[in-house]
Amino acid sequence: MRQLLLSADQFWSSLPKLHKLLSSVLAIMVFLLLLLSSQTAERNVRLPLQISEAEFGDMTADNSQRARLADYEYEIAKGDVLSGIFDTLRIPQKTMYEILETDLAVLALDTLKPGNKLSFWLDPASRELSKLEIEFSLAHRVTYVRAPGKGFEYNVTILPGDWQEEVLSGEVRGSFYLSAKRSGLTAGDIMSISALFKNKLNFNKGFRAGDQFQVVRAKQMVDGQETGETRVEAVRILNRKRELTAFLYKDSYYDETGTGLERAFSRYPLKKRYRISSPFNPKRRHPVTRLIRPHNGTDFATPIGTPIYSTGDGVVIESKRHPYAGIYIKIRHGQKYKTRYLHLSKSYVRKGQTVSRGQKIALSGNTGRSTGPHLHYELHINNRPVNAMSADIPIMTEIEGRERKPFKAKVAKELALMKANAS
Ligand SMILES: [Zn+2]
Structure with a gap:
């Protein structure tokens, strides 16, 4: 299979521009057809052309695995769906859900854009996925590494540049x-x-x-x-x-x-005070697996339908649904701050919309994987989650x-x- 891909690459680079364009269109159409057919019948899948053998070594800092070439590299194209990519690579959906579960703490897989690169490492013996890396840019990578038999742990690399x-x-x-x-x-x-x-x-x-x-x-x-x-x-x-x-x-x-x-931030995304049912805890461990499962937010015990307000002026960068985060909203506030609101029952905002501090953006709920109605609220400073209840948040006004x-x-x-x- 690898040889086949490699020669496909050589063939590719020898083609003139127009042919490349036409072939790209064809490849995308074939890919879409494959996705469609996968929903109805058993398939005989061939890897699309975008998948090529990795050209670069593993340059991440994690030492859990010896640096070696990725087994597959995949560049996100418009219209791609994560489950489609996993299907195509014959990586079980169960593995994808294990990664999504870990991703609940980062929500990185939800922000994939055309051009982002995914690298897959397989265990040489079992051929199970052992590591997945997302390269958002040369300066921003997220890696998910399998902890034997227990799901995945994550690692975020941000270079100042x-x-x-x-x-x-x-x-x-x-x-x-x-x-x-x-x-x-x-x-x-x-x-x-x-x-x-x-x-x-x-x-x-x-x-x-x-x-x-x-x-x-x-x-x-x-x-x-x-x-x-x-x-x-x-x-x-x-x-x-x-x-x-x-x-x-x-x-x-x-x-x-x-x-x-x-304008300065509000500390709370709620008008009334609600009990904190689970505080921010970056070192939280799963009670059974002992894997680090950071709690990157503060949970408020809000009944379903409680109005949620943006804690600052900003721009909505996500408003969507995640299998574990449920309906959620991400807002960017200037260069430094981001906030997230998870497990909502309803969102009143859409991606790209500007919002003001105190604007009603959603109703709380119990969507996604949630043990009961609550609001999970996160504050990020320079892309790192911080404790929203104690972080130094006032912005200098003069x-x-x-x-x-x-x-x-x-x-x-x-x-x-x-x-x-x-x-
Ligand atoms: Zn929470």
């Missing part, structure tokens, strides 16, 4: 979104920017043709390669003769005068004291850079 700044600028013609896209900003960058100014400017109707914008954006690099992660460092918008600015300083955004653009000098220096530098690149 180097950040390189660039200025992107443009003029508004048509919608701001399309104009910003033309200048090279990503949908994520644009969402961050519109969330920052949402109280000052209506991003659907507030622009006039000819309005200008400049954005200093940093790109993350690891070993000289772009990881695909970006960060908005500064924004300047000239809107109908007024100037709106935002500057990132110590993970929060401020205007030119040093006034914070993000630049004061000894922060003034370095802040002013940053503003002067970024403003000069943006003005020099104004169109």
Whole structure:
């Protein structure tokens, strides 16, 4: 099988562009057909072309397994379903559910996007899955490693990387979104920017043709390669003769005068106090298997139908259903914070929507794997879960004291850079 794949790869690289495109379309169609047929009858599966022998060694830090090449590498394509990928590789659905159970603590498998890479390692003797790695980017990997006979444990690798700044600028013609896209900003960058100014400017109707914008954006690099992660460092918008600015300083955004653009967080996603039925505990162990099963959130004993409120201003990045997390919502708040709300009975928000602190986003429930009605609430700082009940969450609302000098220096530098690149 491997030889076959390898020669398929060689064949592939020898094809001209148009053929590649057509073959890709064909491969996807074949893949979809396979998925469809799998629901009705027994199949005689052949691996699709996207699966190739791993080119890179295992570079993760876990020592539970000797570094060796992955048995399969798979690049996520549009429309892929996890169960379809496992089926195609003949890895039992039971194994997939074991991984999903572990993933309840990270919810990484739910955020897979086209282009993300999955690597599968099989046990040489039993041919069972021994390790699965998701590469979201060069700087962000999640690994699930089998603990003999007991399911999987996970490991998250986040590299800081180097950040390189660039200025992107443009003029508004048509919608701001399309104009910003033309200048090279990503949908994520644009969402961050519109969330920052949402109280000052209506991003659907507030622009006039000819309005200008400049954005200093940093790109993350690891070993000289772009990881695909970006960060908005500064924004300047000239809107109908007024100037709106935002500057990132110590993970929060401020205007030119040093006034914070993000409001402080609420500690609780609920209006009333409810008993905490299970606290945050990163070292929790499963009572039987003794595997580490971190409890990355705080559980509140809320009856089904209790209104849930966003703890901060932000952008909804997930609103969906998970076999173990049930209906859940993930919200990004600026550069540093994320919150998650699990086991809901109803979500009132959709992916991409901006929300305000205190906005009703859902009703609590008992969906997914849950031992009774409750709300599971998580706060993440720089992609790491923290105890939402004790974490240092207030965002500085004003630049004061000894922060003034370095802040002013940053503003002067970024403003000069943006003005020099104004169109
Ligand atoms: Zn919980």
